[in-house]
Amino acid sequence: MRFRSTVSMFRPLSVALCALLATGLCFEAGAQVSPYSQSVAIAAADQDAIATFYAARAYAPVWTGAEDADRRAALFAALARAEDHGLPVQRYDVQALAAAFRAARTEGDRGRLEVRMTRAYLDYVHDIHSGVLTPAKIDPGIVRDVPRIDPALALSVLTGGDLAAYLASIVPTAPAYAQLVKARLRLMAQMARGGWGPEVPGGEISARATGAEVVALRDRLVAMGYLRQTATRDFDDTLRAAVQRFQSAHGLEPDGVVDEATLAEINVAPEQRMKSILVALERERWINIDRGHRHVWVNLTDFTARIIDDGKETFVTRSVIGKNVPDQRSPEFSDEMEYMVVNPSWSVPRSITTKEYLPLLKKNPNAAGHLKIVDSKGRVIDRSAINFGKYTAANFPFSMRQPPSDGNALGLVKFMFPNQWNIYLHDTPSKSLFDREVRAFSHGCIRLARPIEFGHALLAAQSDDPQGMFQKALDSGQEQALKLETHVPVHLVYFTAFPGAKGAMNYRRDVYGRDALIFDALLDAGVVTGGHQG
Template sequence: MRSFIVFRTLLILILSILSEGAFFPTQAFSNDSNIAAEIRSLLEGNETQISVAGNPSPIHSRSTLLTFYFERAFLPGWSEALQPTCKARELLYLIRQAGFDGLVPEDYHLESLNTLFDKDMEGKSLAERELALLDILLSDAFLTYAHHLYKGKVHPEHLNGIWDIQTKQTEPSVLGRLNRALSGNHVKEELHSLRPKLLVYERMRLSMKKYHGMEKAYEDKNWIPLSIEESLKVTQRNEHVPHIREKLIFWKDLESYPVIAEQRDFYDSTMAEGVKKFQLRNGLQPDGILGRATIEALNQRPRQLMDKLAVNMERLRWLPDTTLQEFILVNIANYSLDLIRERDTLLHSKVIVGKSYRKTPVFNATMSYLVFSPTWTLPPTILKNDALPAIRKNINYLAQKNMKVIDHSGQEINPNSVDWQQMNGDNFPYLIRQSPGPQNSLGLVKFMFPNKYSVYIHDTPSRELFYREDRALSSGCIRIEKPFELAQLLLKDQPLWSDERIRSAMNGKKEQIVRLDRKIPVIILYLTFWTDSNHRENIRRDIYDRDIELLKLLRTPLIASVVGDKN
């Protein structure tokens, strides 16, 4: 093993000399050669981790570090004249700030680095081996932190559920960035440039800092979790009203106002406005009624919201760095759809998404056509689990739902000729298709973006469901509250499609396919926290219970060689 490493060292060293982009320090201090020997000894050894004051630190990018130090003849990059450089101290500061990106500073050797820097701050000289350790730890921390900022710490494929939005295809050379950071004074710039380019990400960092500052103040309040037996409405009295009022003021959903002693437990209209504001931020019906969901949201602590922020900042790091002029964004956890063009929201609509056991997947695709007055061919899952059991109980179910039985050539089959008691999803030889009309489960129009999940956006006859707070009610597809308005905007550039013609096509007796004059990206996301352009924090319930799993992986310490030596 050691002979192979020595051979590889020699080979890479020769190649680096011959290569045009090889990097060598222009100056070397007298002690640097001794430190270089220590660095080489540490990296060429068999250990997967190095120890500082008895604290083992796993090396995450060992192979990449070997390449980096080979190209600089193993000379240190983070110390001069036996002292850490200003760039070293800057990187330490950035590591300590990693929590504001929802990351874990300890993943970047914080404890070991603190030990070494504390010794230096106490005026004690670091030994050459300690300086070698410091150099390796800082370089490894830079590479690991850079990777996490650019692509995230957790890969989506390690999670339950479907996340099928293509991640960033190419990763910038972090070795190049490390060399530039060390050759100039650009440590902060090189790292920060790897964060997502989305404006919402920077706003979420500010929210993280805000909650971090609020955490101590919240703990000092010694608040206990609230609970009420019955919903509380305006003009009612309850012993918890003073506590609720305090929390609303703490979260800045309510400004402090004078309340006389006799009215402290009285739920007044001023306080109700603060409740509505809080409910709106938390995706709840802003009715001013203090029910179970509102009280549960009020019981959240800053630390819990920081965890929620961390999870969603990680999800943003998974997204590709692309700027879209026009796209449709569906946020599953927010039950919402937005049509965005040149950063302006042209349409905001409520949606209904998949039930907890028929979850809407996270993915992206391209919308290319609409279908007015659609028919609906029942998919296998719904056929097996819903339709066939209903037909076995009552064959009139088909007529009531305006459904026909057809064979695979499209010929209609008399339902009385089928032995329904023997039919299940595996042996049923036909298809069941629902005709266009007001009862059609797809409503009056569907919006098609072909994908392997057979998920699309469509109208629904069950309009009353949009008034519910919990709208995880579909079999996976996305039902939209404003189908006409969406069709109107998508066809705006096609003069033949007037409002009157759109309405007529939606109420036709036959399907009508209309191709769009452009392809529109559709992005289906799952975000339970984001900070909007007004710097208002929006908090949503984790309807598919995905936050806890991702948070656990984010908080799990890294092991050696997990970052990947591809850089």
């Protein structure tokens, strides 16, 4: 790197010139200011954190000095690996930065390059730690509070500390993130070799099939890694077992039957799976937080709720999530479970009361007789005393409540992590829905197939007899709250690509279409699906 010495080329920078340049960082009239300092001040003027940082250190460089070689190398090394994380590498183009170093000739060039490096550094810190996108701008159902690094804090690292260690420390630490990075690289290599081969023809393959369609199925499963190389042309037990492994990894009923749904998933192109991985990497960055040594993990696309203890799954149950219609899709956020309510009453949400029940009550005041009509003071009102016909959704003054019972919409227990969206986990009397493959039927809350066992597992952390503790409350027949002595983090997430127990990738359908929106936004931000981005 060569710079033409301009130390002797100082000249006064007048107050008038400061105002003209509108840098907001004026020097005293008559002060001798180097072209380097001027260019730094001007280049940094539109970003307060950078401007304040350089002004506080009298515009001393952190990247372009001879003594900054190690710091430069640490940043260049991180930026060179940005593509591995599915980041928009053109945002902090390492090749262009390196070329700018080679091309710099003047102190003005050096000052502008100094700020350019700092901008790239802050962009990378933001993207690798917190994600490229702002979730709520993509879909209103993603209400996650994303962790952010204060730019001033990130800049302070440049004047002290190990930059390479810092850059490594802000990468998401969840094991799934590193596995997704590896899965992306494996899939890229597979795509470079031609992907998984031709699609399997036909709408389904019968259990006794033989011939070309079986060969096509066999070859595709081999390419995907679900089957060892074989020469069979028959749909034998080995091939059926491979189909079952594929089904399990894709959220399908593992019956070994190649029906239309299974074949449709088998024929999904690797480029489409790459989209899921890139979105999953971004989602992992959005949840780059301490998730809790014990936490509840509800993956909406997987239709499951799990208890995770120190990284290991200790309980799992099927779940039902919100319907794929506006205002009923389950949101994504993290909170803390504080207590469970045994024998809960159901306070019918206002939207359900006015949109679903009020029209029925206008036709028949005795409709929905299992629900009580309650006034603003909590008193139960005799239906015969109410003229439902004179009310609208806007002025209906009553609420509705279902007392505890076996037929209660919330079942026998609900699990509370109070939040503004009134979302919680609960039991349900509608058990047949858990047999469905796609389970999106609720108004937004999460229904559990094994809620009582879920409650036992949570209480086991604070009781030697969790089953007895739960059963005593249940047997009372009365609504009772059982507090959790230690609150348990709850994460409602939406991953269509995630590693299984042994690291192999699992894929799920984009039931709400959210991943498609995120992927399009990533493309707009400069992320590409594969190959070199430079």
